[in-house]
Every structure is written in C-alpha cells, then in structure tokens.
Amino acid sequence: MSNTTTSPKTLFDKVWDAHVVKQDPGAPAVLYIDTHLVHEVTSPQAFNMLRERGLAVRRPDKTFATMDHAIPTRPLPPEQWPADARTQVETLRKNARDFGITLWDIEGDVQGIVHVVGPEMGVTQPGMTIVCGDSHTSTHGAFGALAFGIGTSEVGHVLATQCLLQRKPKSFLINIEGELGPGVTAKDIILAIIARIGIGGGRGHVFEYRGDAIRNMDMAGRMTICNMSIEGGARAGMIAPDETTFAWLKGRPFMPAGEAWDRAVARWRTLPSDEGAVFDRELTLNANELTPMVTYGANPGQGVAVSGRIPTPEQLDNPADRRSLLDALDYMGLQAGQAMAGQPIDIVFIGSCTNGRIEDLRAAADIVRGKRVAGDVRALVVPGSKAVKAQAEAEGLDRIFSEAGFQWRNAGCSMCLAMNDDKAGPGQYVASTSNRNFQGRQGPGSRTLLMSPIMAAAAAIEGRVVDVREMI
Amino acid sequence: MNPFTTLIATAVPLRAENVDTDQIIPARYLTAVTKAGMGEGLFAAWRYGSTGELNPDFVLNRPQYAGAEILIAGRNFGSGSSREHAVWALTDYGFRAVITPGFADIFYNNALKNGLLPIPLSENIVNLLLDLVEEQPDTRILIDLPAQLVILPDGQQVSFDIDAYRKQCLLEGLDDLGYLLAQDAAITLYETSLNV
Numbered sequence A: 001m002s003n004t005t006t007s008p009k010t011l012f013d014k015v016w017d018a019h020v021v022k023q024d025p026g027a028p029a030v031l032y033i034d035t036h037l038v039h040e041v042t043s044p045q046a047f048n049m050l051r052e053r054g055l056a057v058r059r060p061d062k063t064f065a066t067m068d069h070a071i072p073t074r075p076l077p078p079e080q081w082p083a084d085a086r087t088q089v090e091t092l093r094k095n096a097r098d099f100g101i102t103l104w105d106i107e108g109d110v111q112g113i114v115h116v117v118g119p120e121m122g123v124t125q126p127g128m129t130i131v132c133g134d135s136h137t138s139t140h141g142a143f144g145a146l147a148f149g150i151g152t153s154e155v156g157h158v159l160a161t162q163c164l165l166q167r168k169p170k171s172f173l174i175n176i177e178g179e180l181g182p183g184v185t186a187k188d189i190i191l192a193i194i195a196r197i198g199i200g201g202g203r204g205h206v207f208e209y210r211g212d213a214i215r216n217m218d219m220a221g222r223m224t225i226c227n228m229s230i231e232g233g234a235r236a237g238m239i240a241p242d243e244t245t246f247a248w249l250k251g252r253p254f255m256p257a258g259e260a261w262d263r264a265v266a267r268w269r270t271l272p273s274d275e276g277a278v279f280d281r282e283l284t285l286n287a288n289e290l291t292p293m294v295t296y297g298a299n300p301g302q303g304v305a306v307s308g309r310i311p312t313p314e315q316l317d318n319p320a321d322r323r324s325l326l327d328a329l330d331y332m333g334l335q336a337g338q339a340m341a342g343q344p345i346d347i348v349f350i351g352s353c354t355n356g357r358i359e360d361l362r363a364a365a366d367i368v369r370g371k372r373v374a375g376d377v378r379a380l381v382v383p384g385s386k387a388v389k390a391q392a393e394a395e396g397l398d399r400i401f402s403e404a405g406f407q408w409r410n411a412g413c414s415m416c417l418a419m420n421d422d423k424a425g426p427g428q429y430v431a432s433t434s435n436r437n438f439q440g441r442q443g444p445g446s447r448t449l450l451m452s453p454i455m456a457a458a459a460a461i462e463g464r465v466v467d468v469r470e471m472i
Numbered sequence B: 001m002n003p004f005t006t007l008i009a010t011a012v013p014l015r016a017e018n019v020d021t022d023q024i025i026p027a028r029y030l031t032a033v034t035k036a037g038m039g040e041g042l043f044a045a046w047r048y049g050s051t052g053e054l055n056p057d058f059v060l061n062r063p064q065y066a067g068a069e070i071l072i073a074g075r076n077f078g079s080g081s082s083r084e085h086a087v088w089a090l091t092d093y094g095f096r097a098v099i100t101p102g103f104a105d106i107f108y109n110n111a112l113k114n115g116l117l118p119i120p121l122s123e124n125i126v127n128l129l130l131d132l133v134e135e136q137p138d139t140r141i142l143i144d145l146p147a148q149l150v151i152l153p154d155g156q157q158v159s160f161d162i163d164a165y166r167k168q169c170l171l172e173g174l175d176d177l178g179y180l181l182a183q184d185a186a187i188t189l190y191e192t193s194l195n196v
C-alpha cells in the first residue's frame, strides 16, 4: 500500500485528491470542477470561443450565472443604463439561454454579487471545487471548498469540459489563536495577515485558516477572511467545515435534504485536516493582539493599526518596498510617519463581496443608529445580494442608514471596482469595506482606505478615520 | 494561440512594483464582449492625461521605446483581479514577453494561455536589465524559449524556469482545450463512477 493513503492529509489535499480525473506524467492534473459561477464581465469571450469551436456547455446543471459587476445599483430603468452595461447583461442573457445554464437575473428575485449569491443558494458546498472568472472566488473556501479565480480562457475550458489543467499549489497554515477584542473584526484579521506577509506572500499556496478565533467566527466573518486570501497572493483560502457551516447551509435551495443531507454532512465531517498533516508553511497570529486596521497605501498589504502611523522609508529594509511605499504615498497624498486616525474622508462605501452581507450591515447600522453622516461626506450602503437587501429591509436597517444620510442601493459590486456608474472622483478619499485599494480602483485618481464595516460606519459619522472602539 | 519560439526585440523598462491588473487595464475598459482593441486601455491611468491626451512622461509613450515587444517591470506583476483582459491588452499592444522578479499566479496562467511569455528572473538581474534598457533603449534582447535563455547583445546569458508542459504548449501554439477535450472518456468515467 502506498503511503499516500496512510499519511495524514490536509483539508486541501483531500479536496484536491478527490477531484483529480487524470494525471499524465509531466502534465498538470485534470481537475474536475463541481460548481462553475459565471458573471457578465469575464464570460462573453469564453462563450464566443464555444460558438467558434461548435462546443456545448458540458454540465449546464453545474453552471450558474448572475450579474453584478457592470450593472448600476441605483434604481434605474434599463433604458437609462449605460449602453455597454446593457450590452453585457443582454449578452449574458443570450448566452445563458443558448447554452441552457441557470441565470440569476437582475429582473428576478435572486441576484447579487456572485460570491454572495453562490453560498446563499447553496451551490457552494464543503468539499467542492468551485471556480469563477473572478479572483475573489476564494470567498467560497469559507465552507471547506477549494475555490479559486480563473481567467476567461479557463472559463471556456470549464464550460466545455467541466475540468481545468492545474498544478497542485503548496499549502500554508494560518493559525489565529485567542479571541478578538470588541470592535475588532474578521476584516482586521485578514488585513493584519496581509500586512504581515505582503501581497505576494501567499503566492503559489492555498491558505488554511484555523485556530480559536476562526472556530468561534460566524460564516460571514469566515467568508470575509477567505475572500481576501487572494490579496495575500494565495491561490485560495480554506476553512474546515464544522457545525457552524452545516447550520448555515441547511435548507438552502440547492442543498441536499432529508437522508441525502445526513449523508452529505457525514462526508463533510471527514474533510478537516488530519492530525499531524504537514503544511509547506505556517504562521500564527494572536487575535488578542489585533486592533482595527486601516490601509494607507495602494495595495492591501499597506495597512496599519488605526492607532498607528504610516511607516517611514527608513523603517523598511528592502529597496523595492521603499519605492513601493513612496509611490503609494505620492498617489495617496499622505505623509510617511503620519497618524492614520484623523485623516479626513470624502466618501464611505459599505458593500462588496468582502463585507456586503447581512451581518456586516447589521454591525454598521449599530454604529450609525440615531446619528448623522458628517458634513458633505457621500455615503453608500450596497447590499451584496437581493436577499441581503430584503433581510436588511425586514429588520429596518435601510431606515437607519437612510435617516443617517446614507444612500441605500440595490445589490451589486458598485464602487468596489468603478466599472459601473458608482465612482469616486480624482483625489477623493474613500473609507471602503471592499478589498482593493489599488490606484484608480474606485475611479480614476480615487484614494481608497480599506477598513471593516464598523470602522467605515464610524468614519462616515465623524468625516475622518477614527478608532471605532471609541464609539462602542 | 500563436507559437512562441524565439524573439529578438527591444524592451520597455517599467520601474514599478506590484503592478496590478487594475493598473494594466482599468475596469472601465472591461465593458467589451470581445477581445479586440484591448490595447487601447493598457496602463490607461499612466498612459493618458485627464483629457485623454498621451502623457509624454510615461515610459511607454517615449519614442525611443516604440515598437518594443518585451516589458520589464518590478516584482509581483499582475496581482489582483483575474481579468484576462490584462493579458489581452498587453498582447494587443504588441508585447510578446514580460520579464519581472515574479508574477501573480492568475496573471501568469493567463499569460501562458495567450502566447505571452512570462519570464521570472532574480531581482538583481531584473534591476540590471532595467538599467541597461534605460541607458540604451535600442538594446535588442534575445529570448530563446527552447533553451530557456535570455541573451543580451554582449553575449551574457541568463536562464529562466518554465513548466515543461507549458513550454511545449507555447512552442507548438497549443492551448489546454484540445488536451482537455481529448480526456472526454476519463471525465465521463469520473462523472459516472462518482455519480456527479
């Protein structure tokens, strides 16, 4: 008997091994994909390729599309949408029709950011392989799935064959021991991890997050953390499924029911990494030592504790890091050594696949309740999906936000990426709950400060970056 | 996909780290439903001024780098979004190879699938190359994929790594789809035996 069957395996090993269809010597593995998520921006050229080659979608029953990136989130009739957004939406409708795949259309009851809708509908399940033409597909790893972003060529490969050619990445265990203090959230954990390892630090690896702080975290927080694995350069992030996972998933539309559910749960219980499983790298952080984080730079690794200061070039060893810091500060209009607390902001954006879930909106609403958005700060709340929006409205969160002076929007990516009509202007500072602070990410010349939903809510009320712990 | 064997070309030095795919092509250029003309959005925020005029200071716009087919840049190139549009923008503009101290995973994969050769070299060597093409923009660099070598005019050679399978695909101009379609029987067997 080969020792691969007896040596302890990681969660990632188990999911990977169960999906290798074939491995020719020298070639990458043929990896089977269980769920393929599709959106309007990265799929059109893949469907065109199928047409050019006369191919069908191999498993329309495993392929699910929604629209999120290009669509406006203001309540606009489609006639008033920008023409190119309408074209992309119409193209996706035609492709879904022609190839027989499920489309969660903006005209229907189910729609939203692909990484919010997938789990809600239950097409995200433990032990699955999940891909999408979007780097934040890592979100779905929160359920113990191996989920990663792919390019449009690979979207075409999965549509045609339900498989991808992949080399197996390495594994990286991230332990978060201890307990989070008040006002410190999942977002702060992941921003702290990326600040520590750098945005290329996870390259070629799949993270597994573990430890007390993860065990005690709800699914929303786990999704926030896995979502930003890609910002640490990792291929994917995973968390072993447990009772919290099963309770969250039970009864979702695409979940098995009855005896099939019991069998599925029994299978899922075998997924956690075996005792003694070896990882290629490991890192441990103590949650007790973490504080709310905020980014000052132009990549998600350029972050500090809100009570901290922007580093100075002299504090950095590597010349490339120094150049990157100086470029970022030049772009951001901030000073080396400057304190982050007190930095004025122009816009607040609460939403995205990182922090657009109901738990995020509840937490932000708790900060905002009975207060007013400062001066001429423009503040937006954009629910991650129609279901999140409906739930928030049922709980009266929309009124709390509206009365405070926030705009209450429809579901979509909105100002996370500025390819729709929500953009920040040149030089404007945005307190944002999204995941990327790249130059121009939220509009040409925009300056993004990434933070948690409660930190963003606090910034909206004060008109500047504040330590939310002073408000709770 | 066009095969890649050897290339002799001039290079553009882009002295920036962590050039993410939002920099390579901003989201507002992703509204197309085809790949055509993607080069227009390449490095848009750096290449164009606020009224759409060419920014004469940006390295790509300097006349001495016109016609370059190799891009040299800082580490962690292509991080962020999975948008393959970033690769299409580079190839549509005319680039055939990118040399950096390291690439983000998804970008690296996307490049190989479009015949754009990503060449990871050590940070020291990349810095030397940046200095060289800044001082002598007409330096012609030879990239020899079969031998996995970057060769400078003075005869200096540096070898680079590439996955043997990926190399073969580039040399023959093959994409993964043909290989995957040929696995139909194995895929069907997997589906039926696991009842998925």
Ligand code: SF4
Pocket (backbone or CB within 6 Å): A068, A069, A113, A114, A115, A134, A136, A352, A353, A354, A412, A413, A416, A417, A434, A435
């Ligand atoms: S919310 Fe932002 S990061 Fe998430 S899928 Fe949309 S554009 Fe991408």
